Amino acid sequence: MPYYVTTPIYYVNGEPHLGHAYTTIAADVLARHMRQRGADVFFLTGTDEHGEPVAQAAEKLGITPRELGDKNAVRFKELAARLNATNDFFIRTTDPEHMAKVAEVVQRIHDNGHVYAGSYEGYYCPRCADFKTEAELEEGNRCPIHKIELTIEKEDNWFFRLSTFQEPLERLYAERPGFVAPQNRYNEALAFIKSGLRDLSLSRARLKWGVPVPWDESQVVYVWIDALLNYYTALSYARPGEDLTDMFWPATVHLIGKDILKFHAVIWPAMLMAAGIEVPEKVTIHGYLLLGEHKMSKSLGNVIEPFQVADIYGPDALRFYVLREVSFGADGEVSPEGFETRYTTELANEYGNLASRTLAMIERYRDGVVPSASAPDRLTADFEGLADVVKARIDEVELTAALDEIWRRIKRLNRYVQDEAPWQLAKDDAEADHLDQVLYTLAEGLRVVSVLLHPFMPGSAERLLEAIGREDLSLDAATLGAVEGGAKVGELGQLFPRVEAEAPAA
Numbered sequence: 001m002p003y004y005v006t007t008p009i010y011y012v013n014g015e016p017h018l019g020h021a022y023t024t025i026a027a028d029v030l031a032r033h034m035r036q037r038g039a040d041v042f043f044l045t046g047t048d049e050h051g052e053p054v055a056q057a058a059e060k061l062g063i064t065p066r067e068l069g070d071k072n073a074v075r076f077k078e079l080a081a082r083l084n085a086t087n088d089f090f091i092r093t094t095d096p097e098h099m100a101k102v103a104e105v106v107q108r109i110h111d112n113g114h115v116y117a118g119s120y121e122g123y124y125c126p127r128c129a130d131f132k133t134e135a136e137l138e139e140g141n142r143c144p145i146h147k148i149e150l151t152i153e154k155e156d157n158w159f160f161r162l163s164t165f166q167e168p169l170e171r172l173y174a175e176r177p178g179f180v181a182p183q184n185r186y187n188e189a190l191a192f193i194k195s196g197l198r199d200l201s202l203s204r205a206r207l208k209w210g211v212p213v214p215w216d217e218s219q220v221v222y223v224w225i226d227a228l229l230n231y232y233t234a235l236s237y238a239r240p241g242e243d244l245t246d247m248f249w250p251a252t253v254h255l256i257g258k259d260i261l262k263f264h265a266v267i268w269p270a271m272l273m274a275a276g277i278e279v280p281e282k283v284t285i286h287g288y289l290l291l292g293e294h295k296m297s298k299s300l301g302n303v304i305e306p307f308q309v310a311d312i313y314g315p316d317a318l319r320f321y322v323l324r325e326v327s328f329g330a331d332g333e334v335s336p337e338g339f340e341t342r343y344t345t346e347l348a349n350e351y352g353n354l355a356s357r358t359l360a361m362i363e364r365y366r367d368g369v370v371p372s373a374s375a376p377d378r379l380t381a382d383f384e385g386l387a388d389v390v391k392a393r394i395d396e397v398e399l400t401a402a403l404d405e406i407w408r409r410i411k412r413l414n415r416y417v418q419d420e421a422p423w424q425l426a427k428d429d430a431e432a433d434h435l436d437q438v439l440y441t442l443a444e445g446l447r448v449v450s451v452l453l454h455p456f457m458p459g460s461a462e463r464l465l466e467a468i469g470r471e472d473l474s475l476d477a478a479t480l481g482a483v484e485g486g487a488k489v490g491e492l493g494q495l496f497p498r499v500e501a502e503a504p505a506a
């Protein structure tokens with residue numbers, strides 16, 4: 001079963017920030033979860049290095065666009081590694097293989113009769129690298145995203161007949177109600193299509209930094225056309241000596257932020273249709289993480305900077321927090337104190353302490369061997385069907401809901417240990433079987449939640465599973481009672497140690 005997940009390629013005119021980390025984390029959760037299910041996964045991320053904004057940012061710094069790309073692509077690669085992301089490839093749109101493939105596909109769109117020469121006049125946002133319609137403009141002719149005042153620009157260039165794809169796109173949306181998720185974004189994209197599509201300029205005459213238009217080398221391919229094609233081109237050269245296109249195309253899911261909905265849900269499928277290439281299965285849109293008003297936190301200062309959080313608290317804590325705090329798909333507020341609170345109450349106390357207490361009791365009362373027993377019916381019932389529910393949530397890319405299901409079981413195990421008070425049972429020899437049952441159930445419950453948590457917090461889940469002597473990550477065994485006692489437990493240490501760091505100077 002092939003499964004191909006992508007993040008947008010990140011624009012190298014700035015440094016990586018929490019928003020980039022968010023999408024990469026989400027894509028990695030999908031990739032890791034699907035590998036647990038035995039899928040053949042390909043996970044792609046990378047950098048978008050062409051276009052006017054990069055050329056402008058480089059000019060400001062007094063370096064070439066290539067130098068800026070080289071410098072920032074490294075940072076984005078480091079971010080993926082720091083987050084423990086398991087991307088199979090990191091594409092850069094300056095890769096010669098990508099550029100050659102872009103020229104090839106654009107030529108196909110041209111040869112199929114979807115391109116003509118024309119001139120365009122309209123409000124242009126240099127930071128979006130996009131013309132805006134009158135309807136999109138905010139008061140004072142401002143870009144709705146960048147809030148800067150736009151001026152009217154005129155250009156002679158090559159046009160893509162996007163308008164002729166209105167009907168095919170409407171058909172696509174009618175036939176595939178899951179093509180764009182969540183539903184409100186599907187509605188938004190469909191309304192945009194139904195409002196009437198204007199042809200799209202496919203090239204830029206004023207700019208030199210990009211892929212030359214194959215039949216007119218005086219122009220470069222519009223940066224968005226170039227960038228969108230990365231999802232397709234990467235497969236042709238990501239693995240040396242092999243073309244993975246037949247295996248992984250069409251993509252299973254493109255994860256994106258809502259600001260680039262129009263490009264992915266309208267222009268991208270139209271381009272693919274024009275080139276005679278299958279459209280992706282699904283485009284999933286997440287919201288924004290908003291940094292609200294809040295007081296300075298002790299360890300993080302007043303921002304959530306992904307490298308800093310990962311350095312102080314480890315990547316798992318950041319991965320957990322962003323998916324736990326804000327319901328995936330919606331906008332929501334994050335804050336350094338919110339992070340610290342969840343770190344302490346949920347990660348350190350509810351999960352970390354439960355694990356260390358359980359292991360300590362197995363060590364003390366049962367010489368470090370998980371006793372053989374069976375879980376009580378009420379616990380088995382509370383865990384019943386958990387793996388299937390998590391799978392279903394993840395198939396819908398409802399990552400917060402999936403995490404919620406798992407966390408409810410962690411809370412359940414905490415209640416169980418309080419109710420049963422194994423430290424009391426240990427004082428009474430008549431309760432030996434009962435104590436066996438409690439310790440077995442705790443170890444087994446921790447195993448199940450950790451297998452399911454693994455995509456979210458791979459490092460911590462792996463350490464815990466190793467400590468309880470059960471390292472199998474397959475979801476088939478993620479049911480309470482699937483594994484018998486008898487394992488020798490090991491050292492775990494603190495999964496989420498207390499952090500005493502001082503805030504950096506702001």
Ligand SMILES: [Zn+2]
Nearest residue numbers: 125128143146
């Ligand atoms: Zn803009």
